[in-house]
Amino acid sequence: MPLNKEPLIKLTQVTQQFTSNESEVTILNQLDLSMYDGEFVSVVGPSGCGKSTLLNLIAGFLMPTSGSIKMRHQLITSPDKTRGVVFQSPTLYPWLSVEQNIAYGPKRQKLPINEINEKVKLLVEQVGLIGSEKKYPFELSGGMKQRVSIARAMVNEPELLLMDEPFSALDAITRRNMQGLLRSLWKENHQSIFMITHDIEEALKLSTRVLVFPKNKPGELKEYPFNFTEKIAQDSTYEPDTDEVFQQNKLLLLNDIM
Template identity: 55%
Template sequence: MGKDEKREVIIDVQNVSLTYETNTKPITALEDINLQIKKGEFLCVLGPSGCGKSTLLKIIAGYIIPTTGSCLMQGEPIKGPDWHRGVVFQSPTLYPWMSVRKNIEYGPRVRSLPQDEIKRIGQHYLEQVGLIEFGDKATFELSGGMKQRVALARALANEPEVILMDEPFGALDALTRVNMQTLIRNIWKDTKSTIFMITHDIDEALSLGTKVVVMSKTPGKILKEFSLDFTYTAMTNKNGRVKVGEEYIKIKEEIVDIISQ
C-alpha cells in the first residue's frame, strides 16, 4: 500500500449528481461524481467552462445539497456551510468597512474565541501572507493580489480542515499569480493543510497539485485522475518553479487532449 493510500479520507463524494430545475427543462450539471480528498492532499480540478467544477465545490462547501448521492466529511454528511471548510473565491469577498486585520480576525471573533487568541491568530496569518505592515489599512486601499492574500488569510484564520478555492488567482496578472502560487504552496507545506482548488490553468494545476482531476463537458463527470509530485520538486528549486521536463509535457498534452474532446 502506497503512502497516499494510507492517508485519512477527509471528504468523500459518493455517486453525486446535481440537476437544476429551469423554466424549460431540467439541466444536469454533475453526473455520478465519485471523489475522495485525503488529508494533506493538494487536489486541483480542471475542465472546460460550465462543466460543474464550481457546483462540485459548492456541494463540498455545503452551499448546495446534491440531487442524488452524498458528500461526507470525516464520515458525516455535509448539511451546510461549516468553518471546518474554508472557501476562497476568485473575487475576494472582504468587508470594506473593516481593516485588513479585522477581516482576518472575523471568523475567530464570530466563534467567540478569547480576545488574546483572536489577536494571536490575526497576527500569525498577517505574517503568513506577508501583509504585516498593512494590518491597519482599509481593504479598498489594497491591490488585487493583496486583497486575495487577505481573503486567503481570512479562510486560514479558522484553521479549517479543508480549504476550498474557486479559481482564486484567475483575475490576477501573470507575475502576481506566480507569486500567489508560491505563497499557497508554502502555506500548504507549512500548515499541512488539505486544499481543493479549481483552476482553468493546466500549468497551475500541474505545478501545485499532488492530485489533478479532469472533468468532462456538461454534464460534468470525472474523466481521469493524475497523481503528481511536481509541486515537491518546485519546493527544492531556488526560484520556486517547476522544472518542465518530458514527463510534465506528456501529462500536460494528455490533459489538453482530454479537455478538448
C-alpha cells in the same frame, strides 16, 4: 492512497441536476471521489462543466440531487468552519481594516481577544501582509486582497481550504507570487486544499492530484496523480517549463479538455 486511511472528504454516487427551460440538466453524474488529509487537489475543465458546482457541494452551499457528501463520516448539509472558502473575487468588508477582516470570524465565535490577536499576527506574517494590517480594502492591490481572503479563510483553522479560481483575475506576476504562497501554506501547515482552476499549468504546478472533467464525458471526472509541486517545493533550481515530462502531461490534460 493506503486502503486503511480514512478519507477527509468522500462523495458517493453524487448527481447534481438543475432545471433549465423546463428540462433537467445533469451537471454531475453519479460522481465518486475521495480526498485525504494533506492533499492538494485541483479540478480543471472547460467553463460550465461543473467545477464550481462540485466545490459548492463540498462547501455545503448546495445539496446534491442524489448521493451523499461526507466529511469524516459526517454528512455535509451546510457550510461550517471546518471548510474555509476563498472565491475568485475577494469578499472583504470594505469598512474593516486588514486585521479586522481577518479577525471577524473568531470575534463572531467570541474567542478570547488574546487568542484572536495571536492568530491574526501569525497569519499576517504567513501571507506576507506585515505593514498593511491597518489598511482598508480600497488601499490594497488585487493580490493583497486575495492574501487577506486566504488569511480570513484560514483563521478558523479549517480542515479543508476550498478555492474557486482564486488567482484568475490577477496579473501574471502576482499570480505566480500567490501560487508560491499557496504552495508554502500547503507544505508548511500541511493544509488540505481543494482548488478549482481553468489554468492547467497552475493545477500541475500546485497539486498532488489533478482531476479533469473530460470534454467527451460530461459530468464525470478523470484523475491524474501528478505531483510536480513536491519537486518545485524541494528544488529551487527546478524549472517545470523546461521539463519534458511536465510538458507532456500538460498536453495530456489539454487533449482531455479541449
